[in-house]
Amino acid sequence: MRIPILKLHHYLLVSIQTEIDDHTAIQFQEDLLNQIHKSGATGVVIDLTSVEMIDSFIAKVLGDVVTMSDLMGAKVVLTGIQPAVAVTLIDLGIEMKSVSTALNLEQGLIKLHQELGD
Amino acid sequence: MSLQTCVNIKKEWDIVGARQVGRDIAKETGFGTVDQARIATAISELARNIYLYAGSGQIYFEVVEEMNRKGICMTAVDTGPGIDDLSQVMEDGFSTSGGLGAGLPGVNRLMDVFDIKSEKDKGTEVKAIKWVR
Numbered sequence: 001m002r003i004p005i006l007k008l009h010h011y012l013l014v015s016i017q018t019e020i021d022d023h024t025a026i027q028f029q030e031d032l033l034n035q036i037h038k039s040g041a042t043g044v045v046i047d048l049t050s051v052e053m054i055d056s057f058i059a060k061v062l063g064d065v066v067t068m069s070d071l072m073g074a075k076v077v078l079t080g081i082q083p084a085v086a087v088t089l090i091d092l093g094i095e096m097k098s099v100s101t102a103l104n105l106e107q108g109l110i111k112l113h114q115e116l117g118d
Numbered sequence: 119m120s121l122q123t124c125v126n127i128k129k130e131w132d133i134v135g136a137r138q139v140g141r142d143i144a145k146e147t148g149f150g151t152v153d154q155a156r157i158a159t160a161i162s163e164l165a166r167n168i169y170l171y172a173g174s175g176q177i178y179f180e181v182v183e184e185m186n187r188k189g190i191c192m193t194a195v196d197t198g199p200g201i202d203d204l205s206q207v208m209e210d211g212f213s214t215s216g217g218l219g220a221g222l223p224g225v226n227r228l229m230d231v232f233d234i235k236s237e238k239d240k241g242t243e244v245k246a247i248k249w250v251r
Contacts, residue, residue, distance in 0.1 A: 021134045022166070053137065053155050055162035056220035084155035091156060092163075092224035093210050 003028045005035045011112060012039065012074075015047040015105075025061040032065060036074045043112035044069055047105045049080030059094045066099050075115060077101065079108035123179040125165075127196075133165040136177050140192065143179050147190055148250050156228040157190060157248055163221040164194040164244055170215055172198025172241065182247065189230070189249040197241040204236060 001024050006013045012035055020028075032044065046062070048054075054062070066076045077100045081089075089096070100115075102108040123143065125136040140161040144154045161177065168175035175196030182191045206212050208226065213219035222244075226232040231247035 019134050019138070022130050052141075053158045053162065055159045055166070056218045056224060057162075057166060059220075060218050082155075084152040087152050088155045088159045088228065091227045092159065092218075092220045093227070094218060094220055094224075 002031065005032060007035075007039050007041065010041055010116075011043045011045065011109070012036065012041045013045050013047070013105075015050070017050045019053075020051070020058055022057055025058055029061055029065050029068070033068055033072065036069055036072050041074050042116050044074050044076045045079055045105060045108040045112065046076060047079045047108070048085070049082070049104070051080075051085060052082065054081075054085050054089060056092055056094060059089060059092070059096070063096055063099060066096075075100065075112060077108040077111050079103065079105050121180075125177045125179075126174070127165050127168040127177060128174045130169060133162055133169060136165040137161045140177075140179055140190075143181065144190055144248075147181050147188060149190070149248070150251075153248060153251070157192075160225045160228045160246060160248075161192060163225050164192070164246075167221055167242075167244075168194060168196045168198070172196035175241075187249050189247050191245065191247045193246075194244040195241065196243075200238040200240055200242055201234075201236040202238065204234060208234075 003016055069076045079102045102111050125139050137158040141154050141158045144157045178193040180191045182189050201207055207222050210223050211219040229246040229248050233245045236242040
């Protein structure tokens, strides 16, 4: 299973709609970096509205994706984190401090637009 | 006491399978969405530990009732190499696998009761309970 990555102008859009296993998470990391390289995208929105659980491994992969994309020159915004997911991440002791977030996809796109100005 | 459910952990996909089974049981038991997520997350951490460190093992689920409360009890069992220093693995940020080191201390915080036993070369057993509030 692969997570689809869509291109919209200068941005890449990702909506994670299924339960993520470890292999899919790693595959997604690679796919996204390759897409950033190929498309020259300056911004990425990863929408997590349908994600019901983020454990420490998935959190690590997501955090790494943000840092790696940043190294390549693309800003990532995570959107749609569910209340239950936010609570469990903090219970786990995971603070994604350097990660940009927004309430939903629309707000995420606005945030990218404001920060990147394109 | 009610029937026990057992999930075998042998391959990576079993981590996902285990948390789905656990979430279903949690839902039936009457947990709200936040606690369902806590339980599913704890299962994910326990199942991954089995897969990563022992190769294979089992997670048992049981609905437990006592006095005037109800809860879910999960027991993760493996016959792997065991844990040398239990106090070390319960420290936040300690990891031998390149992870976040949030696994076991995280499970401890996500659940209400947490008990771990480990013997070198014999295996590890983690028992955790969450009560319906």
